[in-house]
Amino acid sequence: MKFHLSMAVFFSSVLSSTFSPHTFPAAMPSDLETAMELLIVVFHRYASQDGRAGTLSRRELRQLMENELANFLKSQKDPGAIDKIMKDLDANGDGQVDFEEFVALVVGLSVACEQCYKMHQGLKSAKKSLGCLAAIMSDIQKAMALLITTFTKYASKEGDKHTLNKEELKELLQNEFGDLLCKANDQTAVDRIFSDLDTNKSNSVDFSEFVNLVSCLTQMCHEHFIGKQ
DSSP states (O other), rough: OOHHHHHHHHHHHHTTTTGGGGOOOOOSOOOHHHHHHHHHHHHHHHHHSSSTTTTHHHHHHHHHHHHHHHHHHHHHHHHHHHHHHHHHHHOOSSSSEEEEHHHHHHHHHHOOOOHHHHHOOOOOHHHHHHHHHHHTTTTHHHHHHHHHHHHHHHHHHHOTTTTTOHHHHHHHHHHHHHTBBBTTOOOHHHHHHHHEEEEEEESBBBHHHHHHHHHHHHHHHHHHHHOOO
């Protein structure tokens, strides 16, 4: 569940030349931009309660998970689940969960949920179900659902429906991150991002590799958000 720091640094170096926070979408955001915004907003909704706005204390993490991920907690059937999660997330051992550590939790849960999604639903039926459930989903659940359905929408266009080829990734970057990645139309930039995402060198990008990209972009947007405060 932990997000590897080396991976974050790696992707950040790749994306730094294409990322443009000054063009953060003023018009209607894409589904992935909405998901990223939801994660930033939810984190600060809870992190601002104990006086240390940049991190989640144990109490704040408990409140976040009880409100936003109640079904997940129930499935654990372990009264000590939050303490174990806190210990696993708190990579630097400071007793706090920062935004990067929080995103690692969402990434891990999203990957697990995507596996269930693949087993139980097709894209159209899933979208219909998620549309009906949107009103009762928490904000984090909505963000995770958007990650999964957006990935599946592009991966389903050709070939393996569970991975993105280079053309599918390019279309996703252009449509979902066109304002954030100012070089989304640059084939060389797309080739480099694809190569760096494809960590297992399968010549395709699976969901876990895709969410690493979203995680890095979300962290970069968060840093811009903090700088504007």
